Amino acid sequence: MRFTINGSKREADPDIRASLLDVLREEFALTGTKKGCDHGQCGACTVLVNGRRINACLTLAVMHQDDDILTIEGLGSSDTLHPMQQAFVRHDGYQCGYCTPGQICSAVGMLDEVAKGWPSHVTDDLSAPVLNDAEISERMSGNLCRCSAYPTIVDAIREVHEA
Amino acid sequence: MSDVAMDAPYRPAALDRAEQGLLGKPIDRYEGPLKVSGAAPYAFEQAPEGTAYLAIVTAAIGRGRVTGIDAAAAEAMPGVLKVIHGDPRMPAGEGNSRAMPTMGGDEIFHYGQGIALVVAETQEVAREAARRVTVHYDEQPGRFDAAEVEVQQDHKLGFLPPVNRGDLDAALAQAEVVLDRTFTTPIHFPAALEPHATLAWWEGEQLTVRSSNQVIGGAKGTIATALGIDKDRVRVLAPYVGGGFGGKTGVGQEAVFAAIAAERVGRPVKVALTRRQTAYMVHHRSPTTQRLRIGCDRDGRIGAMGHESVAYQNDDSAFLEPVPFGTLPLYAGEARRFRTDLARIDLPATGAVRAPGEAIGTFAVECAMDELAEQLGLDPIELRRRNEPTRDPTSGKRFTTRRLLDCYDEGARRFGWDKRESTPGSRREGEWLIGMGMAAALRGNFTVNAEAEVILGADGRATVKTDMTDIGTGTYTILAQTVGEMLGLPISAIDVVIGDTDLPPSAGSGGSFGAGSACAAAALACEDILTELALRMNAAADDLRLKDGAVTAGGRTSPLADLVRDRPITARGKTSPGKESQATSQASHGAQFAEVAVSAITGEVRVRRMLGVFDIGRVLNEKTARNQIVGGMVWGLAYALTEDAVVDPRNGRFVNPDFGEYHVAVSADVPRIEAHFIEEIDDSANPAGAKGVGELGIAGSGAAVVNAIHNATGVRIYDMPVTLDKLLSSLPPV
Numbered sequence: 001m002r003f004t005i006n007g008s009k010r011e012a013d014p015d016i017r018a019s020l021l022d023v024l025r026e027e028f029a030l031t032g033t034k035k036g037c038d039h040g041q042c043g044a045c046t047v048l049v050n051g052r053r054i055n056a057c058l059t060l061a062v063m064h065q066d067d068d069i070l071t072i073e074g075l076g077s078s079d080t081l082h083p084m085q086q087a088f089v090r091h092d093g094y095q096c097g098y099c100t101p102g103q104i105c106s107a108v109g110m111l112d113e114v115a116k117g118w119p120s121h122v123t124d125d126l127s128a129p130v131l132n133d134a135e136i137s138e139r140m141s142g143n144l145c146r147c148s149a150y151p152t153i154v155d156a157i158r159e160v161h162e163a
Numbered sequence: 164m165s166d167v168a169m170d171a172p173y174r175p176a177a178l179d180r181a182e183q184g185l186l187g188k189p190i191d192r193y194e195g196p197l198k199v200s201g202a203a204p205y206a207f208e209q210a211p212e213g214t215a216y217l218a219i220v221t222a223a224i225g226r227g228r229v230t231g232i233d234a235a236a237a238e239a240m241p242g243v244l245k246v247i248h249g250d251p252r253m254p255a256g257e258g259n260s261r262a263m264p265t266m267g268g269d270e271i272f273h274y275g276q277g278i279a280l281v282v283a284e285t286q287e288v289a290r291e292a293a294r295r296v297t298v299h300y301d302e303q304p305g306r307f308d309a310a311e312v313e314v315q316q317d318h319k320l321g322f323l324p325p326v327n328r329g330d331l332d333a334a335l336a337q338a339e340v341v342l343d344r345t346f347t348t349p350i351h352f353p354a355a356l357e358p359h360a361t362l363a364w365w366e367g368e369q370l371t372v373r374s375s376n377q378v379i380g381g382a383k384g385t386i387a388t389a390l391g392i393d394k395d396r397v398r399v400l401a402p403y404v405g406g407g408f409g410g411k412t413g414v415g416q417e418a419v420f421a422a423i424a425a426e427r428v429g430r431p432v433k434v435a436l437t438r439r440q441t442a443y444m445v446h447h448r449s450p451t452t453q454r455l456r457i458g459c460d461r462d463g464r465i466g467a468m469g470h471e472s473v474a475y476q477n478d479d480s481a482f483l484e485p486v487p488f489g490t491l492p493l494y495a496g497e498a499r500r501f502r503t504d505l506a507r508i509d510l511p512a513t514g515a516v517r518a519p520g521e522a523i524g525t526f527a528v529e530c531a532m533d534e535l536a537e538q539l540g541l542d543p544i545e546l547r548r549r550n551e552p553t554r555d556p557t558s559g560k561r562f563t564t565r566r567l568l569d570c571y572d573e574g575a576r577r578f579g580w581d582k583r584e585s586t587p588g589s590r591r592e593g594e595w596l597i598g599m600g601m602a603a604a605l606r607g608n609f610t611v612n613a614e615a616e617v618i619l620g621a622d623g624r625a626t627v628k629t630d631m632t633d634i635g636t637g638t639y640t641i642l643a644q645t646v647g648e649m650l651g652l653p654i655s656a657i658d659v660v661i662g663d664t665d666l667p668p669s670a671g672s673g674g675s676f677g678a679g680s681a682c683a684a685a686a687l688a689c690e691d692i693l694t695e696l697a698l699r700m701n702a703a704a705d706d707l708r709l710k711d712g713a714v715t716a717g718g719r720t721s722p723l724a725d726l727v728r729d730r731p732i733t734a735r736g737k738t739s740p741g742k743e744s745q746a747t748s749q750a751s752h753g754a755q756f757a758e759v760a761v762s763a764i765t766g767e768v769r770v771r772r773m774l775g776v777f778d779i780g781r782v783l784n785e786k787t788a789r790n791q792i793v794g795g796m797v798w799g800l801a802y803a804l805t806e807d808a809v810v811d812p813r814n815g816r817f818v819n820p821d822f823g824e825y826h827v828a829v830s831a832d833v834p835r836i837e838a839h840f841i842e843e844i845d846d847s848a849n850p851a852g853a854k855g856v857g858e859l860g861i862a863g864s865g866a867a868v869v870n871a872i873h874n875a876t877g878v879r880i881y882d883m884p885v886t887l888d889k890l891l892s893s894l895p896p897v
Contacts, residue, residue, distance in 0.1 A: 017287040026286060031208035032201015034405070036356045037438040041822035044356055072201035081196060089195035092790045096635030097198030098357040098405030104199060137830040144822060146356045146406050147635045148797035149790055150833040 001065050005030070006074025014061040021045045021056035024071060032072035032101045036144070043143035046102040046109070047071050053109030055142075072101035075108065083163065084108050087156035095147035103143045107157045110139045114161075131161050165687040165734065168741035169610050172846035175686045177649050177693055182710040186648040187842075189786035193639040193659060194403075203403045206375040207360040207435045214362065215244055217424050217434035218289035219417065220279035220296045221443065222271045225815030226305030226509045229269040232279055233297040242288035244428045246296060248279035252390055252423055255479050256512050257446055259413035260381040262481040263388060271300070272479045273511045274815045275443025277416045282424045282432060305509035308812035309450055314473050318505040321483030323520075325502035326491065326557055331456070334467035334498035338458025341467075342535045346455065346527040348883045350808035351448040352820075353516045354827055357405020358441050363421035364431035368392075373400040374418045377407040378671030380630050383664045385414040390422060402662040404672075407634040409515040410445045412673045417444065442820030446514025447808060449474040449484040453527040458498075463539045463546045468496035468556075470528060472503045480512040488520030489605045489862055490528045491557040492748050494550040499557055509815055515673070517798060518858035521606050522865075526802075526883055529602035529866035534879060537587075543601055543870070544571045544580070544754075555748035563847040564854070566778035567603065567752040570841060574601070574754035574776040577839065587877035588895050595760040596895070597771075598875025602863035604753035604775065606675060608845075608854040610740040613680035614667035617646055617688035619696075619732040623712050623724030625650055626658040627688075631669040631681045633661060636857055637787030638672070638681060644784060645682040645851065649689030650723070651709025667735060675751070675855025678783055680738055683850040687736025695732045696723075743847050751854040753777035755796065755867040761875045763897050766887035770800050770868055774837040780845035780854035788856050792838045795860020801828040803865035803872075804884050 014023045024030045036044035040058040047056045048070040076082035094100040119126040122138045136154050197203040234246035251267030283289035306312045361374040376382045379399040387394040425432040458467035470487040487501040536546040583599040584590050590597040615629040627646045633639050643657040670680045697704040702716035756774045805826035809818040819825045844852035878893040
């Protein structure tokens with residue numbers, strides 16, 4: 001099978017039972033994408049597939065022929081951080097770091113959804129969502145942080161959005 | 164080696180003279196870029212070539228014996244390397260330096276106990292093969308219902324013996340006002356986001372284990388004991404740990420299983436528990452029943468305080484939740500009784516989860532104090548002020564730093580406590596009933612052994628080494644800050660090497676003692692380096708001025724690198740408890756405030772804001788300390804409102820063993836939260852002067868929320884968490 005992962009063409013012959021998450025981690029050694037629950041309940045495995053955020057644990061790798069997959073490693077490396085990664089460092093939007101790649105991928109995908117005008121459960125004006133803190137929290141509630149760095153995660157995302 | 168036992172207060176003089184201005188500053192995490200880019204390796208990751216996968220077969224009954232295991236179908240699957248069961252080294256549960264589980268038996272203590280291992284070439288094969296292992300059981304009746312099991316008063320479990328001072332019953336009988344309430348708290352899962360995982364490999368006789376573990380020095384010995392080998396043959400690595408919260412303080416079954424499997428197949432083996440397995444193979448916080456009795460006069464001066472509880476444990480484990488630990492030094496009162504009775508139950512082990520004792524004990528004492536204040540017609544802060552002791556009311560020992568009254572005052576001022584309506588249910592905004600609540604926070608401080616090595620290298624860079632872990636606590640960063648402060652170096656000139664048992668032994672991450680002890684050891688090592696630098700400068704150590712990699716003494720300034728040249732300086736520091744630790748009562752303190760809105764229609768509770776003011780001794784890094792405190796406050800919020808693991812009393816299974824049904828807080832639950840510090844360096848705590856942070860935030864924060872719910876609605880709930888169903892029937896008419 002062929003995938004485009006972080007801009008590079010990659011090939012693999014995945015087990016038909018393997019999730020996209022396990023193939024990313026175990027086959028391609030892209031271990032920045034984390035496994036927290038393997039059931040779509042925690043969001044630690046969030047990656048961007050064709051620009052949309054998904055839980056990589058809830059989808060089989062064999063469903064992604066020719067898909068464009070962006071993981072945390074493709075967003076930025078430790079010496080060339082993406083603005084969202086920088087904001088998480090600056091605002092201390094993490095503690096143990098395990099949910100962090102998923103939070104960051106999710107935040108990037110979420111800002112794109114807002115830019116496209118997609119409303120959420122807490123949107124007042126469905127035709128023109130305004131990204132206040134309640135919107136950020138609502139839209140990021142699929143990403144658990146057991147260290148509970150939620151306030152600083154919101155700070156980081158707000159800053160990137162306003163920049 | 165600079166070896167300081169805390170026989171008397173101690174503070175390195177160089178910390179007071181320091182000019183680098185690093186310690187305490189809100190600098191970004193040392194390892195931040197690695198974490199945000201996904202490059203920080205956790206236990207399961209970056210495994211060597213040829214690593215095999217381990218899946219664990221778990222017990223499908225709640226109590227009984229394994230009578231046979233049929234592995235033929237699993238063994239026949241392509242890709243299966245081995246099915247392992249009946250190995251005498253396989254533990255029935257979690258071990259630690261004090262207690263080992265039953266080894267190599269066939270007894271099932273609880274549902275979900277690991278009983279057989281499948282090792283395979285891939286994760287998919289291992290998982291499927293594990294399902295094909297057939298286990299035969301002799302199932303026995305189990306004790307699964309907490310309401311039905313027998314309570315033992317006479318037991319030896321736990322580190323907290325019963326306290327009996329004076330005659331509590333007589334004092335209560337004579338008291339003008341008595342409050343007698345019984346609270347219950349449910350099972351809480353630690354639920355670190357990184358599931359317990361271990362990678363193990365053997366090189367000849369030598370075992371290396373990379374494990375998600377908080378206390379690797381202890382784990383090394385525990386793993387060696389489990390395997391029946393010498394401790395020197397085990398090395399444990401934990402460079403990054405994806406949260407612990409107490410759940411990773413011991414050695415879980417999976418770590419020993421991985422070591423056994425790696426030996427049996429002759430290859431590296433790795434395993435990660437599935438999320439549901441973490442509910443069963445990782446300890447949880449015991450549910451409790453807590454009877455709180457307070458007797459006082461009409462002015463609210465307490466003369467009698469009783470905090471008597473029941474906590475649970477299975478037959479294979481030795482821990483007992485120290486429920487009243489935080490109540491012991493909190494309020495005055497001559498007659499005192501504190502005890503925790505034991506009930507044996509056939510469930511997974513209970514153990515230390517973030518702030519064992521305080522996290523749930525404060526619900527009882529702080530909600531009771533709120534109710535007592537209401538009965539007396541006193542402001543809740545005023546009642547606490549009238550009962551602020553001058554010495555530890557239980558042990559009689561003197562306090563070290565205790566800024567609890569200041570925390571109340573500053574918190575009340577910042578929060579706007581004067582705007583609280585003292586009559587419950589009197590503030591309303593449309594559908595929403597609004598209320599404010601507060602509670603005291605207290606977490607006992609521990610002084611422990613810790614060592615660190617600091618090397619000042621030829622390039623003028625410093626390296627600090629200790630076997631500490633960073634479980635999100637900021638260890639990397641605060642060690643760098645401590646060394647930079649002591650040696651006058653910027654963070655960029657410091658390397659931090661931790662998470663490896665080949666390094667000097669630390670206390671590990673647990674009990675909120677890690678930061679203070681590790682930084683103390685590092686500071687002490689730096690003191691020796693300063694002594695050597697002074698010799699090389701031909702100056703007195705007290706005269707050295709260090710900043711930005713240069714040292715000045717007697718009018719001369721020299722780059723550190725020039726002083727070191729080809730003679731690197733290596734020094735070791737050690738800190739340990741001493742007479743001062745024994746003679747004093749030490750704790751971190753705080754005041755917690757919460758404002759809630761309760762829907763008069765649905766009973767839904769929204770926490771609108773939280774604020775806390777805390778006394779944690781020296782603040783080592785304002786940014787990481789605040790984040791950790793706020794995280795603890797969020798735990799309290801979730802304990803007050805949602806976290807509740809439910810047991811099926813028919814079979815000992817959890818009804819909600821994953822994040823889908825066990826509700827930890829999510830972003831939408833969490834309001835703006837403020838945390839402020841009143842900093843007073845505690846020279847009796849340790850040479851760094853820092854008291855515990857990680858567990859303090861959870862103490863009292865849930866009680867503040869529950870008290871705010873009462874202030875909003877007039878309803879008091881004694882059974883945590885306060886869910887809609889418990890509130891709804893008592894709410895005032897819409």
